[in-house]
Amino acid sequence: MTDQTDRLTVLFMPESAYGPTNQCIGLGKVLLDRGHRVVFAAERSWEGRLAPLGFVEALVDLAEPDPDASEEAAGQFWIDFINETAPEFRKPTIEQLASFIQPTYQALIDGARYCEPQLRAIIEEHRPDVLVEDNVVAFPALLTSGAPYVRIVSCNPLEVRGDDIAPVFSGYAEDDHGPWAAFLEEFDRTHGETWASFNAWVQEQGTPALPRRDFIHTSAAANLYVYPEALDYVAARPLDDTWHRMSSSVRETDEDYRLPDDVRDRPADSALIYLSLGSLGGADIGLLQRLVDLLGTTRHRVIVSMGPRSDEIRLADNMTGDAIVPQTKIIPQVDLVITHGGNNTTTESMHFGKPMIVLPLFWDQYDNAQRVHERGFGRRLATYDFADEELLAAVEELLGDSALRQRCAEVGAQIRSEEGLRVGADVIERVGLEHRAGR
Template structure:
């Protein structure tokens, strides 16, 4: 490092993008750079405790809200037993774009003030959408995609891959064209409204049916090499793949609870993420089936933790330090969020994936296609299917060894540590 840089992080107000940004921010912080987060007030305590500078979107007067509790109605609409196509057709609708534009209009003045105040050398935006204040900042700006990289079709459409968010297999193209047509027809007007809004703020418009345009500087995306799609669709040189954005979790301490230490069986971690765990009926369904397993379970109970009870072979709390827990368990039962998938691969753990919405379908299918776990529908699988799938994975010694080797590669290569070098090089090139 030749100069201490100021890097501004502008993640979307969801757990996934913010946690990914924390992973990137920690590497930059530990390299001696000054890291600033522009976020909602509810995230300030956690981010300040990690040594980051925090600027508020909404200002000091904004009421502090729990991100998940404030989104329960949205969560109910997203998480239900509908097909991936039905959910995909309801993603990025005209109504949703109107909401995004309203949020963008409200946030733009704050972003501009924050950028003017800190004059960042670089901005990393894990926001899925382009924000005019970032694009027009005069700084090096980087789009960071913490979703499954199939979602890059929203800026780089490529018919060699299936349309994103639908969980379609790579080796069966029978539904690709029909589903792509339906998705494009549904989103065309919504994306046009968004493109018009970007142009009204001095930005270039994305191409038709593209939600955002890539940065000319650099674009980061998150997926282990073993699950990437570059063997089918190479990406431009300014796209950088990272195996994980795992947080250090130094602030977390975890020991196996006494009630589980006294029981036999493998140790399994169940988490449907901050949003999925809000579905009480689904959590009750899984708990009831897993109660008949011979194994032990650590459960991330989520925001509705007080609305259901766990079985005798389980222990759980509202929040569970996932990074610490994954390091000690034998199997991960997961909703398939991208952070969870990459952290699981980092520790070399097999997984059983219960996709619920958005890119989780693509992650679940990719994990199964590549032979790193099993995909199940959590609303429809039988108790026998679930328990047999668990035992099948736990007894698959070839899979366990394959994952051990993946974990060793990821932890040895440490691709995330290249981020400061990339940013430093881009800033130098721009200043010439």
């Protein structure tokens, strides 16, 4: 427990979706347990969900509130956005740059512009000793407060660009550089004007210019990223000493999970599988239902994270599930994870030593899917074009590969020993204490 004289006020500004917010919740809980005061400048749909964990809610609107709207689910801003753009996920990643990636950046930028006065007021009220952002666009108020800023990359770390690694969002292989240049050229064509406009605006708010192709600043104080060494890119793209790797970041706030009797007492030849397309990908109920139906034909038991439209999903007799499940308490109990490749699920599966089948939908999920595949920790499948027998064969192959299961278990044990959550909390705490000492 921290002495009261060293008690910091830490302000987190996570992107609205479950992944980044849960990432910050995990770090915030460690800091809270150390006696620090933790403030969340989260998006308003998280109201009432953070205070019960002990955090101060200082919430922001990312757009003009709708007075006629009913109470929203946490992260509803992005659930709605994903629902509207889901058809784009069937396109090759280079085509998604114009139809999905650029509109996503624009939506994030619009939110940053809209909430800038709110964020400045929150910082003025709470006067944090250190500010932490887990997002992919800059919020100038975080850089101009006078307190140090820590950046978290909780997406795939290809987000930190380099000449010898594949372009972020591409899902391209590490050993085939051929398509990289065309992808970057298309990125510049589709994002150049958006970047230039945002770069001008953040400088008007008092921040330095943005790095080329980036919509967020690297911190001079400290930067964190969440990725295990077994999947990392640092051999091809070294990082300077402001960067700190959290091999995993598994929050400790999930409730315990007891397997239902009919899932726990399964036949000896039946494995236990966890199926999740994430809080946003689960909105694609056509894809989720297809996976449910296919896995329903197997002898295995399946736990399904059913997502925001759970009332529309029909589970098979060998399954159990709910709209939201305590993922970090489920993954340790299963034999295989079938996932969309979100960074949280990918790194949590590695943390607990579980092989994966990855069906990417958007953003960095293609990069995670490719990395898991090319590093031999699972299989990447074409999300909308896989054949039924291809998925079923991959399930049996991974479950029957004892050498892979042993390798996953050994890597998982190493990751857990590194206590990534506390590594991140230590960095944030150090930056805050050094700033206070220097006042």
